[in-house]
Amino acid sequence: MKNITAILVDDEDSNLKGLQKKIQSLFPEIQILGAYQKPEDAISALEKEAVNILFLDIQMPRINGFELLSKLKCINFQVIFVTAYSEYAIEAFKKSAIDYVLKPIDNNDLVIAVNKALDVVKLKHESASNLKLVNLLEASISKNNKIIIPTQKGISFIPQDEVFHLEGYEGYTKIHVITGETIISSYNLGKFEKLLSSKFFKCHKSHIINLEKVRHFENEGYVVLDNDYRVPISKTNKKAFLNLFN
Known part of the structure; x- marks a missing residue:
């Protein structure tokens, strides 16, 4: 399967660097396209880049994580919310997040959340490949x-x-x-x-x-x-x- 791409969003620089380090260590196959402190910059990048997974902080000034998603024209990637507040979990899943992890981030929790996202990305990739073949076959088989x-x-x-x-x-x-x-x-x-x-x-x-x-x-x-x-x-x-x- 092609390389998995990701974007990280958190208003705290130390959190961004810590999460990026964990992802690079635990999932070297994931290519991090950008790590953004400003939600506005992240929105611009998400509209331009082909992203598989978005790691998104919820509690941010000006635009929170939920508001960020609502401003996007299309969400064709998996969302993992990263939050210090467990009460956001229910709202996170209402926003169709694949999972969430609590700060400070536990490696095991991160691995579980990312593997869920990877399974969905892989299935979508295989379905797209199969669809091309199916279309050809349907044209040749009665x-x-x-x-x-x-x-x-x-x-x-x-x-x-x-x-x-x-x-x-x-x-x-x-x-x-x-x-x-x-x-x-x-x-x-x-x-x-x-x-x-x-x-x-x-x-x-x-x-x-x-x-x-x-x-x-x-x-x-x-x-x-x-x-x-x-x-x-x-x-x-x-x-x-x-x-x-x-």
Whole structure:
């Protein structure tokens, strides 16, 4: 993976130097692009630089850490708040921080926080690389034949005939196949909905079923598939589903 970049912001010079020294010692792979005492300078740098991690003090004069984030047009980096006050923790997480560390900084706490951020950065990098490949593959492989599924391990190619149903789950998708395996993809359900053939039917906001695998319809609002899995069907989709079989 490419070098990880970071920017540090703290109004106290001694804190900046101490944090920079710890990061360089514990995470030599992180390239520190800048260390800023003035929040205004940090905002300018963050708008220009491609940054992976921002180490941000909360309590600063003129502009605090939360206000700094609110002034940015786009936040596409991981935030680790550095604060002397534990009561800021809840507010920090409301601002989508990956973690926070308390001053004086404990090495173990810093390592835990940074590793969390690195995991997210790595996943984003791999997803971006996979997406380029997936786009090429989708252009060359008939979508009526196989589903191309990006996963954490790589990319799976599953014949659509082998898929029972797809289930949306917290922004991810679970693909249930005839082998009994469940494949989890970083694609959301809406993305797969666009790629599937007409043999698939979205019976619920969180479920897409293979119509060729349907065995029963239950009046209380479920469709039973060949693997005996009961999939809920919404009232709004019930009529459209039944019309498919009339």
